[in-house]
Structure formats: C-alpha cells, structure tokens
Amino acid sequence: MALFCGRTISRLCVKSTQSYLRRGALIQQQNQQLHRRLITQSTALPKEKVTLHFLNVNGEKVSVNANVGDNILDVVIDNDIDIDGYGACEGTLACSTCHLIFKKEDYNQISDKPSDEELDMLDLAYGLEDTSRLGCQVYVQKDMDGWEIKVPDAVADARDV
Numbered sequence: 001m002a003l004f005c006g007r008t009i010s011r012l013c014v015k016s017t018q019s020y021l022r023r024g025a026l027i028q029q030q031n032q033q034l035h036r037r038l039i040t041q042s043t044a045l046p047k048e049k050v051t052l053h054f055l056n057v058n059g060e061k062v063s064v065n066a067n068v069g070d071n072i073l074d075v076v077i078d079n080d081i082d083i084d085g086y087g088a089c090e091g092t093l094a095c096s097t098c099h100l101i102f103k104k105e106d107y108n109q110i111s112d113k114p115s116d117e118e119l120d121m122l123d124l125a126y127g128l129e130d131t132s133r134l135g136c137q138v139y140v141q142k143d144m145d146g147w148e149i150k151v152p153d154a155v156a157d158a159r160d161v
Helices: 006-014 017-040 072-078 116-122
Strands: 049-055 061-067 099-102 132-134 148-150
Touching: 049 072, 061 072, 116 132
Parallel strands: 049 148
Antiparallel strands: 049 061, 099 132, 099 148
C-alpha cells in the first residue's frame, strides 16, 4: 500500500471490496455479451432473423424482424417501436426502462440468466413479474421466433429513485 499515492489510498478505503468484485463481474459479463454480439453481427455472414411480437399497453401487437445476436433494446430502437421512455440509459444497466415481460415457457429458454445487477434494477421496475427481464440484457436467439413479449403498463426509471 505504501507505493500508492494518498488519493488512491483514500479511494480504496472508501470503495468496498464487494463493489469492485461486482463491477468486475459486470465488466466481464458485458465483455462476453459484446464478444457474442460482434461474432453474430459479422458483415461477412448473412444475419439470421426471427420475428418477435411486442404486446403494447393499448393491446396493439407490433411484429418486427430481429437479428439473431442483437439485444432486445436494440431491436426496439432499430424498428422504431414507440414505447414511452424505453431504453433511457442506452443499455448501460443503469435504469429499468427497458423492462419486458416474457411468457413463462419463453423466459425459461433465454440462455443468459439475469445477473445480480439486472435483478437489482428489476426490483425498481413497475409491474415486476417472475418472468421480467431488461431488454438490454436479453439477446435474440434462433428459438425466439414467434415469441410474444409484453410491454409493462408503465415505466419506472430506476435513475429517478
């Protein structure tokens, strides 16, 4: 510790070891997701597509084509689906505005399970259900073709809490 400057020692004292471990786990998860996304979005290969159906608050069903490997936040934005306040933090896992609700059988087929950080954000989401996920953390898979995904009745931005 004697090799660090005073400011660094102060910062280390203030930050808990747990916070560093959580940040490291989050960075590792984001790197894995980025790697997976870069591989699936290679321009040399044609992109596989699936059809997703979003059930809006007003009962409207919006169907879109989604690239396998994209996260659902990007699918919503790229297809100009009008969901009030959706994706306010742009996928940085700092809000809960991309909260979506899946059918139980579909939820169980999502390959990436929610991280502790995602679960913390979901705790602040409006209309939380057992099958809730954040769209920025769910990546489109081939077997998602035809899934219906429910948009919650309202949006709660975790950054405002």
